[in-house]
Amino acid sequence: MREGPDIARIASLVGDPARANMLTALMGGAALTASELALEAGVGLPTASSHLAKMADGGLLAQSSQGRHRYFRLAGPQVAAMLEAIMGVAETAGPKRVRPGPRDASMREARVCYDHLAGGQAVAMLDGFVARAILARDGDEIAMGGAGPAFFADAGIDLSTLPGKRRPVCRACLDWSVRRSHLAGALGAAILDRILAEKWARRDPDSRVVRFTPPGRRSFETTFLS
Amino acid sequence: MREGPDIARIASLVGDPARANMLTALMGGAALTASELALEAGVGLPTASSHLAKMADGGLLAQSSQGRHRYFRLAGPQVAAMLEAIMGVAETAGPKRVRPGPRDASMREARVCYDHLAGGQAVAMLDGFVARAILARDGDEIAMGGAGPAFFADAGIDLSTLPGKRRPVCRACLDWSVRRSHLAGALGAAILDRILAEKWARRDPDSRVVRFTPPGRRSFETTFLS
């Protein structure tokens, strides 16, 4: 009989298949309506509504009503990080591990994590930033490095527009596929925005996969990885 | 209807109060018997046995039989990291947050995480190591830094005896209370061993709290933090 944070309460929220599907869908970063999430979870509207109310009440989801739509999104990056951690053990502890299909390979290479890029490409990018003193890492805090301002100006990212108020500009986020960190935070989000705006890659509409076009990948690599 | 790692399966394992209590107890790092865990969870022996079988089957726990005892422990550091992540959101998303009592304060300052030290002291230690080039951090990988071998020889830790075979010597582990990383891996475990062997601190028998004696704290700080 120990106390400590009430781990069972929130784990049981994630522990239902319908809710897990919804959360997985929301890992894409977009806010989705109740109907969309019901469809995503393969469950009726009343059921979905009940689930969503529970998760919002439990602090996992944030909601915002717009007209007759109600949008749900993950309550914050911390929730996303937790889900990635759970995926990590589900991956290794999983009993089957039968289908490392092509879809899976794409997921490992580049995908959306909440609002930023994750996967092998993202991990390589953060490593490069640190190695070139563009960012400085200390613990899980990541700060702008000496070479940072010039680099991002070159790369077309305006640091002054980042909403660095309440939210840290940079943050480390543990990657379930590679099990190393990638860049989260406002800066991570801005880089993903740039990639999509430049049409270097597009999001798979049915999953979190981010698919680079061949020339897009080259542009991305010369801009952010070289 | 998405696929991806079967997150609901393992989250539901953590989502039961009895099982959550057992897992929390095992976060102390020690292997415990079925009876001890039953007591810890406040549940009968048959019930506990059933829970333990499920968790072992699900890949969360490892078991080893010794005579008529059966010992259970967390399956690995990855499971511990996941539990810490869940504690993190339970902490912030928690509805009540009523009791930041003294017990809680001790937990935040120094506690055991699987087999190494966690909490404010541990985070400060890792920060210091990186700042003084004792360790070098790159992503979540932590490697020995230039000043490392001399420092640890001085501090009475024999690096050559670390079982650095399958297990990485150093690793970052996210701290739920401070939300920054502390040092895990074989080196982290060795440092905790040292602290306890020197009697600088002792473990609270009923929790994960690590309690420094006043002179012990000074010794720890001059050895590892100064």
Add this chain to the structure above:
DNA sequence: CGCATGGTTCGATCCTAGTCGAAGTATTAT
């Protein structure tokens, strides 16, 4: 050998929680 101790299996009980149909509320469209 018994006999005690640590654990598991079985069976029965009970209750929580997921599910959906139908009816109710709010907001936009016509």
Add this chain to the structure above:
DNA sequence: ATAATACTTCGACTAGGATCGAACCATGCG
């Protein structure tokens, strides 16, 4: 206004699973 859409609430049904007592294996001890 009426109608249609998006969602919530209510009520009833059901299934899964947590729980424990009792009986059943296994190991260690005298």
